[in-house]
Amino acid sequence: MLTGDTYHHLRKFRDTLNNATPMSWPEISGGQLTMTTRPKLQHQRVAHHFRAQLEPQLDDGLALMPQTDLENAALGILRVPDLAVIDQELLHSDAESIDPRHSHLVIEIVSRSNPANDYTGKLHDYPAMGIPHYLIVDPRDGTAVHHWAPSQRTGKAAYDNRQHHTFGDTVTIEKWKIDTGVLPMYGAKSGL
Numbered sequence: 452m453l454t455g456d457t458y459h460h461l462r463k464f465r466d467t468l469n470n471a472t473p474m475s476w477p478e479i480s481g482g483q484l485t486m487t488t489r490p491k492l493q494h495q496r497v498a499h500h501f502r503a504q505l506e507p508q509l510d511d512g513l514a515l516m517p518q519t520d521l522e523n524a525a526l527g528i529l530r531v532p533d534l535a536v537i538d539q540e541l542l543h544s545d546a547e548s549i550d551p552r553h554s555h556l557v558i559e560i561v562s563r564s565n566p567a568n569d570y571t572g573k574l575h576d577y578p579a580m581g582i583p584h585y586l587i588v589d590p591r592d593g594t595a596v597h598h599w600a601p602s603q604r605t606g607k608a609a610y611d612n613r614q615h616h617t618f619g620d621t622v623t624i625e626k627w628k629i630d631t632g633v634l635p636m637y638g639a640k641s642g643l
Contacts, residue, residue: 455524455525457482457527458479458482458524458527459524461479461482461483461484461527462479462524462529464484465477465479465484465529476518476520476531478529478530478531478568479527479528479529480527480528480529480530480572480576481527481572482527485568485572487562487564487565487568488562488564490533490560490562491562493590493635493637493638494533494560494562494590496635497560497588497590497634497635498517498533498534498558498560500633500634500635501534501558501588501629502515502517502534504628504629504630504633505534505536505627505629508626508627508628509536509627511539512538512539512540513536513537513538513539513555514536514537514538514539514541514542515534515535515536515537516534516535516536516537516549517533517534518531518532518533519531519532519535519537519548519549520547520548520549521535521548521549521550521551521554521557521580521582522547522548522549522550522551523550523551523579523580526576526579526580528576528579528580529548530557530573530576530577530580532557532558532559532573533558533559533560534557534558535549535554535556535557535558536554536555536556536557537549537553537554537555538553538554538555540553541553551577551580551581551582552581554582554583555583555584555625556582556583556584556585556586556624556625556627557577557582557584557585557586558586558588559573559585559586559587559588560588560589560590561587561588561589561590561591563591563637566589566591569587570587573585573587574587574598574609574610575607575608575609576608577598577601577610578598578601578602578608578609578610579601579608581601582601583599583600583601584597584598584599584624584625585597585598585599585610586598586622586624586629588631588634590634590635590636590637591636591637592636593617593618593619593634593636594615594616594617594618595615595616595617595618595620595622595631596613596614596615596616597613597614597616597622597624598610598612598613599611599612599613599624600612616631617631618631618632618634618636619631619632620632
């Protein structure tokens, strides 16, 4: 387990990086900084389709945030999901990050450069943080996996349920419906 001092040191170092191009804000997990490249246009197109579909469906009191820090310092985890549905009251907070207990859904759009981060690292960290729903969207092959019901039943954090989808399916999460048929797949020359 990561000590508080180690996490605090990593967090402080992360904040000195000043979002240097072409890197996005690094994440912290397992006592390490994970550096990721900025999302490219095809990645952002997928995110746009999610925003266009989800925002009109959100009840008062909820907001959809792109690339926002979700942090549980006690666990030594700081993640930056592509999209997160959070409690709207946090938009008026002075906090530097979102407490994951106030998130309802995170969406990760898999990039070609580091798919294991979404399928392995975040698939451990998000249930550990108590995030109720995690949707992994993979434009490389046109699939999506909805994970829900975080637990510690096996002695490690995991989601108890998952459902696989292919682009063209309608994904239902809570009362939100997402038409994956409009999501673009990565082109062969995208470089993402």
